[in-house]
Amino acid sequence: MRTPIIAGNWKMNKNPKETQEFLDGIKGKLPESGVETIIGAPAIDLTTLVAGAEGTPLKTAAENSYFEESGAFTGETSPKALDEMGIDYVIIGHSERRQYFGETDEDINKKAHAILKNNMLPIICCGETLEQREAGKAESWVTGQIEAAVKGVSASDLAKSVIAYEPIWAIGTGKTATSDQAQEMVHVIREKIASLYDADTADKVRILYGGSVKPANVKELMSKEDIDGGLVGGASMEPESFIALANFNK
Numbered sequence: 741m742r743t744p745i746i747a748g749n750w751k752m753n754k755n756p757k758e759t760q761e762f763l764d765g766i767k768g769k770l771p772e773s774g775v776e777t778i779i780g781a782p783a784i785d786l787t788t789l790v791a792g793a794e795g796t797p798l799k800t801a802a803e804n805s806y807f808e809e810s811g812a813f814t815g816e817t818s819p820k821a822l823d824e825m826g827i828d829y830v831i832i833g834h835s836e837r838r839q840y841f842g843e844t845d846e847d848i849n850k851k852a853h854a855i856l857k858n859n860m861l862p863i864i865c866c867g868e869t870l871e872q873r874e875a876g877k878a879e880s881w882v883t884g885q886i887e888a889a890v891k892g893v894s895a896s897d898l899a900k901s902v903i904a905y906e907p908i909w910a911i912g913t914g915k916t917a918t919s920d921q922a923q924e925m926v927h928v929i930r931e932k933i934a935s936l937y938d939a940d941t942a943d944k945v946r947i948l949y950g951g952s953v954k955p956a957n958v959k960e961l962m963s964k965e966d967i968d969g970g971l972v973g974g975a976s977m978e979p980e981s982f983i984a985l986a987n988f989n990k
């Protein structure tokens with residue numbers, strides 16, 4: 741039985757003060773069990789986020805990490821330091837990082853290894869463009885991204901990790917993939933994991949859908965067999981909306 745996840749990705753939004761306001765707003769309102777809730781915040785907000793999440797069910801995520809632990813890498817964030825400060829997850833391979841910061845499949849794979857080595861879990865993002873979907877290439881593209889990202893990752897580590905399928909055409913556009921489209925691709929990803937690893941690993945790994953998830957459509961998406969949760973941008977920013985998402989099954 742896979743525990744569902746509602747994960748927010750704030751992207752480059754909110755400062756520490758706004759982070760604290762959000763934490764005050766959700767206080768005591770997240771489910772204690774049955775759903776795992778995560779907020780991914782900018783690096784500058786993580787100290788506030790970790791302090792505020794302590795003693796609550798909320799888990800924390802960084803939106804990026806470098807694959808080296810220390811050294812002359814100006815401006816980068818160390819996975820070792822993220823672990824030491826108490827971060828639980830790191831989002832890697834988001835389409836915005838691939839598109840604007842030139843992150844490659846190889847970088848993402850190195851980051852997955854570095855995150856796991858440092859006692860955190862990766863949330864590995866994948867997804868196709870509208871052009872790729874229309875050309876009938878979405879499945880081969882997405883499964884290729886996954887195969888590259890998990891190269892050399894052990895079955896036991898992958899079983900604990902999280903994958904997020906985020907079709908690029910549905911991110912921030914208000915255009916959600918239909919629940920059937922999302923289920924179809926998430927199922928293809930699970931089958932790919934079964935072929936790369938085994939049925940047990942594929943059954944354990946949690947696969948989220950992301951792209952215009954909101955309180956109004958979360959229930960329908962979550963009703964699908966293979967969809968284990970949502971990676972949510974815009975609708976994770978306000979306490980009321982995040983609380984509603986986290987309580988989708990009530």
Ligand SMILES: O=C(CO)COP(=O)(O)O
Nearest residue numbers: 749911912951952973974
């Ligand atoms: O990119 C996303 C989450 O990582 C999705 O963003 P939106 O929920 O704003 O479409």
